Amino acid sequence: MRGLDTAYMLDLIPVIASYVPLTLFMAIVAMIAGLALAIVMAVIRVIRVPWLHRVVAVFISFFRGTPLLVQLFLFYFGLPQLVPALNNLDGVTAAIIGLTLHFSAYMAESIRGAIIGVDRSQWEAAQSIGMTQKQVLTRIILPQASRTAAPTLMNYFIDMIKGTSLAFTLGVTEMMGAAQKEASSTFLYPEAFLVVAVFYWIIVEVLSVGQRQLETRLGKAVSR
Structure with missing residues (x-):
């Protein structure tokens, strides 16, 4: 039984770190695109746009019901x-498209639930003073729903x-790809995958801190 090659792990840190921007780039672009698509799909399902809401329901069912890896291979x-x-x-790009479509299906359901959770009387009150359905959604319903959905998103x-x-x-x-290449050339698989695991762990922990702060701010806003 051998111990971990700590010197190799330290040398690997800057290599993996150089691919962090690409990892974050793919996630951020997919999140922005996925969120925009999710909002559109959630609204379509809530107001039940003729035939479109059925198409969206099938889309959500497919992308929630099949593995992300299968979807990436398909694209x-x-x-x-x-x-x-x-062909080109x-x-x-394929990874971003796959992540966008896959997670937009989940986010659409979360946003739809948040919209439905807004008291129906607010819809009725706004429409009674002459606001259109679009105005009610953009000015009253979606801002409130966003507070509810934000932690889940x-x-x-x-x-x-x-x-x-x-x-x-x-x-x-990206980070995992770099770790895989390094490990395959040195056969130091435990060291390479442990380093990349720590990188993902740190990124997630930083985001989790931001998430807790966001939840605290939203909680204060709702209690006012």
Whole structure:
């Protein structure tokens, strides 16, 4: 039984750190795009837009009911065979699309639940003074729903960051991909994967602190 090669682990830290920006980039872009899509889908389901709400329901069911890895493989390896225009799709773009669609399905349901949780009397009161449905949603309902959904959405962002680790299966060299390459060349697998695990752990812990602060602020705002 051998011990861990701590010198190698220390040398590996700057290597893995150099790929942190790419990991965060994929997660942030996917979060922004996914959140925008989720809001649209949640509103469509709440106001039950004819036939569209059924399409959205199927979309959400599919992306919640299939593994993220399968979806990434479908976008990167499967769709280009059906749509030749996608042959030049790179791994980073495929990963972002996969993360966006996968997590937008979960976020849409959280936002829909938050919207439904707003007292129905507020809809009726706003409409009674002549506000349109769009105005009621954008000025009254969504701002309140965002407070309720924010902690859950933060959890999804954390899951999204961890989900970027699957991008290495598409040939993307991010933190996990870098660790895999280093480990395969040195055969020091425990050291490489332990270092990358600590990196993910630190990132998640920093975000968790921000999440707790956000929940505290939202709690104070609601109690006023």
